Amino acid sequence: MAANKVVTVIGGGSFGTTVAYLLAANHEKVKLWLRDEAVINSINTRNENTKYAPGITLPTAIVATSDLEEAVAGSSLLFISIPSRAFRGVAKEIGKHVTGDQILVTTTKGFEQETFKSMSEVLAEETPCLKIGALSGPNFAAEILRGKPVGSVVASRFNEVIEKVQDALGGKTIRIYGNEDIYGVELAGALKNIYAICSGIIQAGGYGENAKSLMIARALSEMSRFAFYFKANPSTFLGLAGVGDLIATCNSELSRNFRIGRKLSEGLTLEEAVKSIGQVAEGIYTLKIVKEKADRLGIHMPIVNATYKIVYEQKSVSSVFEELMLLPHRKDIEFKFTTPD
Amino acid sequence: MKREDRNKAIELVTEQTLEDQKAYCRRTSDLTIDNIIHDTIYLEKKRLKNKKRTKNVRIDIAFWTKTEKRFYSAGPLEKEEILKEIIQNYATEIAGGYSTRVYNFTTGIVPYLLKAILVNEPFWKLFSKKGKEKVNENISIIGPVDKILKLSKTGTLIVTPTHQSNFDSIVIGYATYLTGLPPLIYGAGLNLFTNPFLSYMMTNLGAYKVDREKKNELYKDVLKNYASVSLEYGYHNLFYPGGTRSRSGKIEEQLKLGLLGSGLSTYIKEAKQGKKKNFYVIPCTINYELCLEARGLIEEYLIEEGSRQVILPNDSSNKIRNILDFAKKTVNVDSRITVCFGEPLDIFGNEVNDEGQSIDKYSRPVDIYKYILVDGVPDFSFQRDRIYTSILGNKILKSFLKNNVIMDTHLVSYALFKIFQKKYPFSNIFKLVSTFGAECKKELLLETVSFLKEILFKKRDNGELKLGRVISTQPVDIIVSYAKHQLTSYHGESILHEQNDSFISNDLITLYYYQNKLTSYGLEKDINLWLQTKL
Known part of the structure; x- marks a missing residue:
């Protein structure tokens, strides 16, 4: 059991609940902050998050609360699982209660639409905390909650953050890897959602496995190209947060973004597709901001462009994919990784 | 540092640095005091090898030669003493003579x-x-x-x-x-x-x-x-x-x-x-x-x-x-x-x-x-x-x-340099700065400065940078003539002179220096697009 016995998760959605579930294996008390009083009640009385993890019995160590000050007090480690659109508002509130010795770890895979800032950057701006990390990787909540093995990556400039998260979360069903490239890890986690939408479109359109593999491999090139521009380390994209998450999210019905893509391909409008999923799919927001950013900076991202045309311009899938296939030929590998002497 | 504090400070610096070295050795399994002394002597001798033999250099050489000789025959305790002497020697050199x-x-x-x-x-x-x-x-x-x-x-x-x-x-x-x-x-x-x-x-x-x-x-x-x-x-x-x-x-x-x-x-x-x-x-x-x-x-x-x-x-x-x-x-x-x-x-x-x-x-x-x-x-x-x-x-x-103050000489140099970059599309900056007789119409320079001034005013109002008095208060023609006067008065006519209705520069190297003060504000895309319509 980790040295600090109390930890906190801010956000009681499906992933927040999952993180709390994992933490409960290593801590005496896990405080889970959320706003929905009915869900709080169901967690505290029936050990179940009826809204986001129905049918899963949560450990009794998890105590839900809507009192942010109480949730934050006394925890040396806090995980923040709030959708990107609401993230800054909650971070600002957290900032009122935390102190500089507390560690904050974001699990949100998205960027702030107005500023293109990562969630860790938002935390750094809105709170006095400096020791900040980001958790990412192929982590479907539904699988984790059923005890299936999983790997995650925690990124931080501070070794202490990496070590504390490894101690707090690691266990017989989860391996936690460390990475210093926090921006690269966050970028990978956000960008892959765009390609999950595209993969869903390919799947439902019956374009086949070859097409999907082509898209995934080229997506990796696009992501690395984008990351390189923002001074992230392209090799981060070869790890769990990059290729690991990309493979999972582009192939699974458990991915909300994948399902959005599938529903769009089946002829639903974006609004209908979002409504049918019933939960936030970060990819649709990320797609918009990455498209704008890439256009403005002149970064070549044909898959992002194609997905944007389908999602936001209602262009037909077949015509957009045909355009993609007829683009000029390019080299397969863009980045060369040299080995040290 | 005051004289009364100086000697005590040298002593404290010596103690602290010696402790730090021992701590490094404890933390790093393959690092020893021997390594630290040896590396320091090696690098100091290398530094002094090709230096002109001034009085101070001769003193330094004598110190390091003596230290090296002692080091090779010293036992562990004496080695620590040698390291302390090296540190003390450095600390004494560094300490200022303030009174x-x-x-x-x-x-x-x-x-x-x-x-x-x-x-x-x-x-x-x-x-x-x-x-x-x-x-x-x-x-x-x-x-x-x-x-x-x-x-x-x-x-x-x-x-x-x-x-x-x-x-x-x-x-x-x-x-x-x-x-x-x-x-x-x-x-x-x-x-x-x-x-x-x-x-x-x-x-x-x-x-x-x-x-x-x-x-x-x-x-x-x-x-x-x-x-x-x-x-x-x-x-x-x-x-x-x-x-x-x-x-x-x-x-x-x-x-x-x-x-x-x-x-x-x-x-x-x-x-x-x-x-x-x-x-x-x-x-x-x-x-x-x-x-x-x-x-x-x-x-x-x-x-x-x-x-x-x-x-x-x-x-x-x-x-x-x-x-x-x-x-x-x-x-x-x-x-x-x-x-x-x-x-x-x-x-x-x-x-x-x-x-x-x-x-x-x-x-x-x-x-x-x-x-x-x-x-x-x-x-x-x-x-x-x-x-x-x-x-x-x-x-x-x-x-x-945010607190970088852009002055007339920087703005005018930037405008000129961007015009020259567009007008003379060399493959790299080294070729461009070697150009003699780079020419720019006065009117174009005035327009370019005016265009940039507007962007800089917005950036100043957003708190992204600060502007000098001349840019803030003077019209464009005065900014240009004032900057030209300043640059030529100090760097000579080669940096900028007038010929009919043009400005000529034979010193793009110095212009490049002054214009660089403006290169951190993402102006390149806007100015290049604007110049495309002009050149």
């Missing part, structure tokens, strides 16, 4: 010497009231000076300016004098002490010696500990976080964190002893309409960028003749300098309020003591503290950008 009496005398004289250099008045008039007004016209000091003054009474200041010229220390010294800020002690390059004029002023304004040729880690540790000890003693410090002068004329984009971290290490050291001392970091930009060393610096930059590592032996500010030449020229030029202090920060990069309390962006108080706790008690953590210092460094860089 209150001489400081007071020097600060009395320096203003007049500066006026002689910077003001367009005959020397005898400088002592008059009018002369004083003139110097105030030519040196502007902006920023939260009253707040800094207040903070200097409750804590220790670490002033971190941009570094463009060897005159920076003198200008800062003068600015602190004008504003009533307390004296600052600072590390100055050893090369400045070879010039008697600068050396005299440097030493007596509180400078300690930094020999940038000494690349060994031991020396850097001694230097850092000297700064820490001076902070412990409550001396307000000045560090150039960029390390050396900006060769390119650009505002600093990267900082050297070694010395910068001494504030944090002193804070932790004091906290471990139950003391809570306040340290305030004051970012500051020093902005010259004209720079004494512009041509020499940009040449060095171009050589470095061109992958030929050459150190130019003749630094233009080292020769008294060049300084007098500069003074003579600037007397006729009436050049302007702006010192812009940024918002004070704590050692973690948070802003502080008037009372010295660290605050977040909503002015909520931040308890910085919490940052240094390890299992509930204050302690060092090598990796954590390195990142903290890097966070502080980033905040300083942001402050530099």
Whole structure:
């Protein structure tokens, strides 16, 4: 059991609940902050998050609360699982209660639409905390909650953050890897959602496995190209947060973004597709901001462009994919990784 | 450092550095005291090998030869003694010879010497009231000076300016004098002490010696500990976080964190002893309409960028003749300098309020003591503290950008250079700067300056940068003619002259230097698009 016995998760959605579930294996008390009083009640009385993890019995160590000050007090480690659109508002509130010795770890895979800032950057701006990390990787909540093995990556400039998260979360069903490239890890986690939408479109359109593999491999090139521009380390994209998450999210019905893509391909409008999923799919927001950013900076991202045309311009899938296939030929590998002497 | 503190400080620096070396050896399994001594002797002998045999060099060679001989026959205890002697030797060299009496005398004289250099008045008039007004016209000091003054009474200041010229220390010294800020002690390059004029002023304004040729880690540790000890003693410090002068004329984009971290290490050291001392970091930009060393610096930059590592032996500010030449020229030029202090920060990069309390962006108080706790008690953590210092460094860089004062010479050089880049599409910058007779229509320059001025005004209003008086108050034609007058008065007609309805430049290298002050603001895309419609 980790040295600090109390930890906190801010956000009681499906992933927040999952993180709390994992933490409960290593801590005496896990405080889970959320706003929905009915869900709080169901967690505290029936050990179940009826809204986001129905049918899963949560450990009794998890105590839900809507009192942010109480949730934050006394925890040396806090995980923040709030959708990107609401993230800054909650971070600002957290900032009122935390102190500089507390560690904050974001699990949100998205960027702030107005500023293109990562969630860790938002935390750094809105709170006095400096020791900040980001958790990412192929982590479907539904699988984790059923005890299936999983790997995650925690990124931080501070070794202490990496070590504390490894101690707090690691266990017989989860391996936690460390990475210093926090921006690269966050970028990978956000960008892959765009390609999950595209993969869903390919799947439902019956374009086949070859097409999907082509898209995934080229997506990796696009992501690395984008990351390189923002001074992230392209090799981060070869790890769990990059290729690991990309493979999972582009192939699974458990991915909300994948399902959005599938529903769009089946002829639903974006609004209908979002409504049918019933939960936030970060990819649709990320797609918009990455498209704008890439256009403005002149970064070549044909898959992002194609997905944007389908999602936001209602262009037909077949015509957009045909355009993609007829683009000029390019080299397969863009980045060369040299080995040290 | 005061004479009464100096010897004790050398002793403390020696003890602390020796302890640090032993700690490194404990932390790193394959590092021994033998390695540290051997590496230091090797690097020192290498450094001295090709140096001109001056008196000081001969003394150094004798010291290292003797030390090496002792080292090879010494036992473990004597080796520790040898290491201590090396450290003590460095600490003694670094410690400055400040004395209150001489400081007071020097600060009395320096203003007049500066006026002689910077003001367009005959020397005898400088002592008059009018002369004083003139110097105030030519040196502007902006920023939260009253707040800094207040903070200097409750804590220790670490002033971190941009570094463009060897005159920076003198200008800062003068600015602190004008504003009533307390004296600052600072590390100055050893090369400045070879010039008697600068050396005299440097030493007596509180400078300690930094020999940038000494690349060994031991020396850097001694230097850092000297700064820490001076902070412990409550001396307000000045560090150039960029390390050396900006060769390119650009505002600093990267900082050297070694010395910068001494504030944090002193804070932790004091906290471990139950003391809570306040340290305030004051970012500051020093902005010259004209720079004494512009041509020499940009040449060095171009050589470095061109992958030929050459150190130019003749630094233009080292020769008294060049300084007098500069003074003579600037007397006729009436050049302007702006010192812009940024918002004070704590050692973690948070802003502080008037009372010295660290605050977040909503002015909520931040308890910085919490940052240094390890299992509930204050302690060092090598990796954590390195990142903290890097966070502080980033905040300083942001402050530099915001408080960078763009002057007429920079704006006009930028406009001209962009026009030339568009008009003469060379494959690289090295070919472009070698161009002679680059020509630009006057009308196009005026239009381009006008276009850029509008963007810069918006950026200024957004708090992204600051603008000099001429740009802020004068119409475009005056800005251009004034900048041309300034540049040609100091750098000669080759930088810019008029011919019919055109401007001609035969010195794009120097123009490149001045224009670089504007390259960190993402103007390139807009100006290039605009010029596409014009050329």
